[in-house]
Amino acid sequence: MTGEPRRVTRRQFLTGAGIVATAAVAGGYGVSVWTRDAPTTKKQARTVAHGDPRGTLVVVELGGGNDALNMVVPNDPAYRALRPTLGVSDPIHLDDETGLHPKLVKLAERYRRGQVAIVEGVGYPDPNLSHFASLATWWSAHPGGSLDTGWLGRYLDATVGFDDPLALVAIGPTPSPAVLGERSFATSIADATGLTPRLPAWADRASDVVAAWRGFAPAPVDPVTLTERVDDALRLTVSARDELRATLGTGGAPAASDVGAAPGGALVDELELAGRLVAGRRRPRVVYVSGTGDFDTHQGEATRHPALMADLDTGIDRLFTAAGPAGKDLLVMTVSEFGRRPAENGSGTDHGTAAAHLLVGSSVRGGRHGARPSLARLDQHGNPVATVDFRALYASVLRDWLHADPEPVLDGAFGGLRVVA
């Protein structure tokens, strides 16, 4: 718009600064993210000390709360007592105290080669059993706080800013709040077609309309108003599209998706696509894979969870295959909003708390990390007590893999974990 920018600030509608309406849905409305004054973050994200990352970080979000107790299986009579039906009876032996789910065959092989780090007991203090609260916690790295930015969004804010639209590529049906920043954005794609519109033949002339978007926003400005944000988003999209075309080419079969298609099979496809991005000419710093599979196994866990584990195993394998030689500079990390309750409940398990997570790559410090929570001393809701704060996991990969100072990104110091050699 010409003339003075209309600043759309929350101050115009709130009396009393510091009162923040928490968006019930992650992402909220346009105004709450785009105001320059963001009452919730007391610190402005500043440029952090950083060097070049050692390679690409691929984060695999196991949405819904993965039953890690059946993924990293303890050799513990308490486990068998809590899970008479759903317990894994034939885990792949890793050591005398630990097995892996039988479907994680390739990951077990990698573990034996020292390429898998298992971090046990990952959670956060005062756990919340709601998907949204817990997801918001893991996405924002602010337990109990509101979700204005994601931890990886703040990483981008503090490092590349708007200069590198493909520094972080999010793969999934919708962009993840984990990657939402204030002064940056990530590129999101759903499949190998990247950022290409799908148009009928009669609209062919419009297929290159994206290139014309630069005209909507002739003068790059530091966006303040919502309108400026839109202009900026258009400009950045054009750049990102051009780059992705160079990496992925114009080929690649799109993933077939249906209105009611079960979300499971997408995990393998998305991880393979992540591998292709890693193998590309400008490999991203981070690939965030989400929207894959439904790990929220309240029901039917006996069939659903093994299928999810099989997808995870296959998917990670395909990721490394697709990455090719660049796979040596690849670190994969699982995340999930929580684990599941140790005691089975009918055909499934309820929301839990602490869970084991995996890191995979040739540079990990292989073996087990963290401290396995006791199944004999559960909390008042029957859930294990976390021994590792998930932010320590984030800090470890930020510091040792991405070579960024984790403290400003995570708003605090979370040491004590070294998962990368």
Add this chain to the structure above:
Amino acid sequence: MSVSDRERVSHVVRRLSVGAHPDVVGALRTTDDAIARALDLSAPAAPPPTLAPPATEEESRRVAAITEPLAWWIGRMRADSRLIEERLVWFWHDHFATSIAKVRVPYLMWQQHLTIRRYATGSFADLLHAMAKDPAMLVWLDGVTNTARQRNENFGRECMELFTLGRNAGYTQDDVVAASRAFTGWVVDVPFRRNAVAAGAAPYAAAFVPRRHDAGTKTLLGATGDFDLEGALDVILDHPAAARFVATKLHRELVGVDPDPPTVARLAATFRRDWGVLSLVEAIVTSPAFTSDAAVRAKVRTPLEKLVTLLQAVPSRAPAHAANGGGKAALAALRRMGYVPFAPPNVGGFPKGAPLLGPHELVHALDLLAAIGGPPPEAFTADVDALFARFGVFDVAPASRAVVASHDDPVTRVALVLTSPEVALT
């Protein structure tokens, strides 16, 4: 540049309907007239299509069966009557977000839609009670497996966190347990489902089975009693946070910004009186904030709003196709933008705000063009300002006008207006 009168009128129509019908916008002169027009429910409601209860297992799972009723629904959003009703139907659809990906049975999803439609402009209390017993909801949030012997807390939690009180209302895990206990006992006979419970009820209908119900005493939100589902819902609605939470959310939807605390108190007091949704709407839209400069274009336009606006703006080469909500291609476009009715990404609802400005959403908005079935007549796109006006945009930046004018092809012009910064916001 301050907001022009025409833009402000268009803003009102955009907020109180799902699109921006050019004939409606064109005939209105003042925001008061626009509010009255949008809130006018005197035109008779078009009878929605009915889906027959599925007779075979295959039929019950044929997800594609939802596309026809969905096309009717989009046709309703596109129409020029009962505007506020469609805005509210969408709002509640998002609020009680239930996904066909888990429910699987289109018949049940459509029954839920009809329930929402029945109560959307009535009483929120009635709507909440109906939704708690809605078969699709019972399946979606595991109400059907919540029993006295084996509690499932999914609905108990989401009901308070997302549907009524909000995350910060001060309820505890013990309250979730108490609510879940009160909600026990409801089943839906879904034929052909492996764990279908034949309770002697009609197939695909909800039924209460006393022996599955925990009839004991519960303490919920400070109230003690042997609450059943209805009792628990009444306790929840009695909580002061309920009216505040829902009123705040509707304010955010219609105005585009959060209400300040005095406004929340005022709206909650109005709403609390009889839970009348239209009274709440009126209280929201008659406040100065609703038509202020800061409210105009304060929201990011959703993919669904873009589709409806496009269908309204551009005459279609295939009118039956357009009347069909733009057909399969439009649905595919919505899918690529992660914005499909009946398939919210999670129980928190559809994406809003910032996530809608990602490169993905911006690029795939172009996919919606398929909905108009073919190139518009060249004369239709000759006047650029008139073309923007068809999309309900009257305050156009010179740069935007120049970009559109620099292309001659009608399809390209429509595509550029659809993806312009002006249409990206609403």
